[in-house]
Amino acid sequence: MSKPYVLGIDIGGTNTVFGIVDARGHVVASDSIKTRKHSNFDDYIDELHTEVIRLLKSNDVENEIQGIGIGAPNANYYTGEIQNAPNLPWGNGILPLAEKVSMAFNGTPVAVTNDANAAALGEMTYGAARGMKDFIMITLGTGVGSGIVVNGQLVYGHDGFAGELGHVVMKRNNGRVCGCGRTGCLEAYCSATGVARTAREFLEIRTDPSTLRNLEIENITSKDVYDAAVAGDKLAKEIFEYTGKILGEAFADMVAFSSPQAIVLFGGLAKSGDLLLRPLRESFEKSLFPIFRGKTKIILSELKESDAAVLGASALGWEAKFRVETPAVFSTPAPAAAPAPAAPAAPEAPEA
């Protein structure tokens, strides 16, 4: 085979998924390893390399990989490093991800970015944002992530960390404590966990009946709220209205910044359909600065959820292939194999 392929790797807190992707955005094959199996980063890279090679061989494309793209929490496009990612098992320091992976794969060009940026690239390359030069990707999962595209380019900012729209402040007084240590962040309201918090708040403050009262209040999830709302529960529906209203207000401020053609939603909560979208769109249009009204679409991702992370990362793999000269792409050849020792190895020096 001589068709070109790239490798997309998505490093999550639990699983690392990797896939072989062709130029049309078709995931030819994919597999995964457990992210947390190795507490040593080099051991993790070794296993990743071994398992990727196995997948490449079994698909007969071992020598066809042109670039590698990686999405990972707190991964910095400019430096190729993971910087202080508390949800990964390799400590709170700096991990030279791109360099290590490129070295393992004999100098194949590698580019990295955070997961939400990778999702935006995937959507622009293969999904709902094809042909758009200005859009914002919002991932509504456990947290709220974002990837921003301006003039056809991802916005990385001067330090590589731009696009933390889950942490714009929506309540400046008595806001909810956020995982980031501040209060009132969008993420504290409009993520899956935010929806569950809203449910707990509503159930405590209010007295009207709800099927959600049959559940253990501490364990209520956004899925429970969704199921109850679908079944017609009034309080559950109001939780989605509350969520959509805040999200719409936040989106209106984002439009004042970059005036995107669309805001693309991805992630579990984005699948709530009109329960979320109707109040969201209503609040959004109402909140917009007048000249922006009626111009920016709120749409859903067109990528299959199981493929999206790998596709997003793979889009960066193509970028790595074609922009190997930029500082953000790392191409590090493996060191030459050490020559065989001419004499028996000296015994190890005793530890100092």
Added chain:
Amino acid sequence: MSKPYVLGIDIGGTNTVFGIVDARGHVVASDSIKTRKHSNFDDYIDELHTEVIRLLKSNDVENEIQGIGIGAPNANYYTGEIQNAPNLPWGNGILPLAEKVSMAFNGTPVAVTNDANAAALGEMTYGAARGMKDFIMITLGTGVGSGIVVNGQLVYGHDGFAGELGHVVMKRNNGRVCGCGRTGCLEAYCSATGVARTAREFLEIRTDPSTLRNLEIENITSKDVYDAAVAGDKLAKEIFEYTGKILGEAFADMVAFSSPQAIVLFGGLAKSGDLLLRPLRESFEKSLFPIFRGKTKIILSELKESDAAVLGASALGWEAKFRVETPAVFSTPAPAAAPAPAAPAAPEAPEA
């Protein structure tokens, strides 16, 4: 003379200032006309052309102008038009500014943008943001304007109107009514008029003494508040603290978007010195998402206020010269002079 020059034109609600600018950002000569003198747009363009030509001739550079940049309220970079500018005297419709000016100047390339974007270009080309690829320009005048630079390019958005950061919402409950018809906008608090409103609010609600109480409350300006604060008035100082706190919170959200190297302040209120800057920087650092802390500078414009508008527009003039092939640059040759009629013109057809 054969040095290249560009023309920078700043169209304000009262005056239209224009200047001849050399490649080093030196305003060789400038002059102005009254924006409101002509209620007909074509008459205005005629006078502008006449006066510009007079300035060019008196400086012996009539044939050296390589490009024309124009900053104007609601001017759209993509279309070259002024769209619905309520503060200009030519009605609320669409004015083909770039096309008319290029035609008047025999096809010289023209590019237009709004005033705050022009200011950002000026700062990037000649001022405090030289060498920066990611920064945000905030103009604190009668209103709050903004120009955003990402990856070395101005952010225009899909419709040309991006960068309305004066209209992000800072108070979602009981916010002040803003000129845009919405409530709680940054501009309603942190512009010169916002500061005056804060003064009136404080004086009404509070009972502590202040030299501001000696003034007619309805006519208090931000300059009065500044003078009182400089003289040590406690209430006046607190007005600046209040303003700086809100501005710092707004800036922190902007950093979550584009992670700029700096936020550059321009305009009357920016000259309040530490009265504004100290509470602003304090609130900003405190409000930032942790990974952004200590990275983004808040700095003042380095352009002389009298030159800034013309310099900003002139920077766009260079862009017009060098990017004459892009859709945003208009180069419209004047129609050839009509040939002398060979026979008396036929009488006009009667109206249908």
